[in-house]
Amino acid sequence: MTRMQVEGLEARYGRAQVLHGVSLSLRGGEVLCLMGRNGAGKTTTLRSVMGTLRPTGGRITLDGRDLTGLPAAEIPRAGIAHVPQGRRLFSDLTVRENLALGLMTRGADTAVQEAALDLFPVLRDRLSQRAGTLSGGEQSMLAMARAICVGPRVLLLDEPTEGLMPSAVATVRAAIARLRADGVAVLLVEQRVEAVLEVGDRVAFMEHGRIRADHPIAEVRADPGLLKRYVGLSV
Amino acid sequence: MRSANPRLLLLCAAVVAALFALQFVLSEYLVLTATRILILAIFAMGYNMLMGYTGMLSLGHAMFFAAGVYAAGLSSYYWGLSLPLAFVLGVGASFAVSLVTGLLVLRTQAVAFMIVTLMFAQVTYLTTLQFSDITGGDQGLTLPTGARGFTLMGIAVDLTRDSHRYNLALALFTATLAGLFALTQGRRGRLFAAVRENAGRTEMLGFNTFRIRLVAFVVSGTLSGMSGALYALMFGYIGSAFAGFELSIEALLFTLVGGPGTLLGPLLGTGVMTLLIDRLSGVTSAYLIVVGALLIAVNQWAPAGLLGTLRDRRLPWLK
Numbered sequence: 353m354t355r356m357q358v359e360g361l362e363a364r365y366g367r368a369q370v371l372h373g374v375s376l377s378l379r380g381g382e383v384l385c386l387m388g389r390n391g392a393g394k395t396t397t398l399r400s401v402m403g404t405l406r407p408t409g410g411r412i413t414l415d416g417r418d419l420t421g422l423p424a425a426e427i428p429r430a431g432i433a434h435v436p437q438g439r440r441l442f443s444d445l446t447v448r449e450n451l452a453l454g455l456m457t458r459g460a461d462t463a464v465q466e467a468a469l470d471l472f473p474v475l476r477d478r479l480s481q482r483a484g485t486l487s488g489g490e491q492s493m494l495a496m497a498r499a500i501c502v503g504p505r506v507l508l509l510d511e512p513t514e515g516l517m518p519s520a521v522a523t524v525r526a527a528i529a530r531l532r533a534d535g536v537a538v539l540l541v542e543q544r545v546e547a548v549l550e551v552g553d554r555v556a557f558m559e560h561g562r563i564r565a566d567h568p569i570a571e572v573r574a575d576p577g578l579l580k581r582y583v584g585l586s587v
Numbered sequence: 588m589r590s591a592n593p594r595l596l597l598l599c600a601a602v603v604a605a606l607f608a609l610q611f612v613l614s615e616y617l618v619l620t621a622t623r624i625l626i627l628a629i630f631a632m633g634y635n636m637l638m639g640y641t642g643m644l645s646l647g648h649a650m651f652f653a654a655g656v657y658a659a660g661l662s663s664y665y666w667g668l669s670l671p672l673a674f675v676l677g678v679g680a681s682f683a684v685s686l687v688t689g690l691l692v693l694r695t696q697a698v699a700f701m702i703v704t705l706m707f708a709q710v711t712y713l714t715t716l717q718f719s720d721i722t723g724g725d726q727g728l729t730l731p732t733g734a735r736g737f738t739l740m741g742i743a744v745d746l747t748r749d750s751h752r753y754n755l756a757l758a759l760f761t762a763t764l765a766g767l768f769a770l771t772q773g774r775r776g777r778l779f780a781a782v783r784e785n786a787g788r789t790e791m792l793g794f795n796t797f798r799i800r801l802v803a804f805v806v807s808g809t810l811s812g813m814s815g816a817l818y819a820l821m822f823g824y825i826g827s828a829f830a831g832f833e834l835s836i837e838a839l840l841f842t843l844v845g846g847p848g849t850l851l852g853p854l855l856g857t858g859v860m861t862l863l864i865d866r867l868s869g870v871t872s873a874y875l876i877v878v879g880a881l882l883i884a885v886n887q888w889a890p891a892g893l894l895g896t897l898r899d900r901r902l903p904w905l906k
Binding site for chain 1: 774778780
């Protein structure tokens with residue numbers, strides 16, 4: 353069953369239109385990877401879904417509920433969490449306090465926090481440490497853990513493995529796989545092809561603010577030309 | 588219920604106990620000074636709620652102090668309202684003023700917020716001067732001595748007596764401290780800190796940041812007004828100086844010196860600054876130069892204020 357449906361999404365930065373009718377659909381327990389060159393509109397799509405950039409057209413539904421036009425603060429409460437590019441933590445607050453803010457969003461209980469910490473055990477030893485003093489990898493894990501604490505039905509991840517060491521990348525990928533198994537729908541913006549091929553179920557290719565193609569992961573694996581055509585990469 | 592910050596709770600309890608004991612060792616004059624410090628500390632704690640915990644720098648907090656001063660003082664002076672009722676009226680007036688002002692000024696942020704709060708405060712100040720036939724203007728009004736006592740639950744309180752004033756001020760200071768402890772060290776405290784650090788990120792987590800800032804603003808304004816009402820009724824005087832720009836700056840200085848975003852910082856800042864000015868003004872007429880130099884020194888060596896620096900370097904629970 354469709355968890356989140358995005359239909360004909362349009363968005364502008366000032367007078368410049370950057371999204372031209374983006375349509376996506378995500379089922380529960382599915383990982384949809386959004387790929388495209390820089391400036392294709394991937395991050396803008398996530399921001400428009402979250403309401404931090406108000407869409408100028410289109411419709412967003414979550415389990416049939418229309419979220420279009422809701423204030424940005426209402427979207428996480430409805431069940432969509434976002435891990436933006438660059439982590440965006442509260443660096444003066446401790447790890448525990450960052451996680452607690454995630455729990456407060458929808459009133460999730462501490463069992464959710466425990467589940468998040470099971471995915472990123474290194475954070476257990478850092479609970480009293482200020483988020484700003486964590487390593488880059490730990491900050492990425494905390495950003496994901498905080499989003500998980502929201503108890504989302506849909507999780508939007510914007511390049512969660514950017515700049516991470518291989519061991520941290522593996523932890524993040526394992527966490528995504530676990531979320532999928534738990535029935536969370538994941539919309540993943542990712543540049544690392546191997547990560548996409550490992551955790552993705554489908555790949556939507558974006559170009560100039562439009563979805564140009566949408567393929568099951570098996571087809572992307574079988575046809576390296578798709579990645580070359582839309583992303584300029586070869587596997 | 589488990590306390591959010593047991594070490595800070597213990598420290599607060601110890602401070603209150605020490606303040607209670609202080610009246611038995613201090614001279615009459617110093618008890619009076621300590622009373623003034625406690626009342627102004629409530630004002631600074633209110634200011635700290637907004638500036639220290641939520642990150643909004645207001646230049647107009649004298650407006651709320653004045654709302655408390657005038658609502659309590661004028662109702663006692665003209666209508667002969669009993670002191671408890673006048674006090675409640677003062678607190679209610681500052682609540683109303685801060686709610687209405689907050690709904691308007693919280694549309695702005697950063698420098699614009701500072702300017703708008705300053706403008707509102709100047710309007711309040713000029714209003715007290717314009718209607719001087721009622722407010723007494725610069726000259727002010729002195730509340731009649733006979734109207735400065737009351738009986739509460741069988742206890743006769745005489746606000747012309749130093750010990751009564753001190754213990755009443757201490758009781759209200761303690762209540763304020765307890766209320767702010769509950770507000771800042773619990774779940775909501777994290778929200779204030781999150782807004783202070785980045786309102787956009789807080790909103791992205793699903794929180795209405797306008798509402799959070801409004802709560803902080805109203806709590807801050809109401810505490811400032813409570814301090815004003817108390818000051819007017821305790822010392823029996825109301826005047827335009829209580830609405831002046833200098834008072835807003837004092838609240839800022841008390842908070843900066845003690846440590847913004849620390850629960851006990853405003854008390855320490857108010858104490859240090861008040862005693863310093865009192866002592867220095869007896870030694871030299873150029874005391875403000877010395878105070879200024881000390882402020883620069885604090886800014887250089889303890890940029891987060893006295894307790895704020897201690898928190899950052901040694902005691903992270905001191906918040």
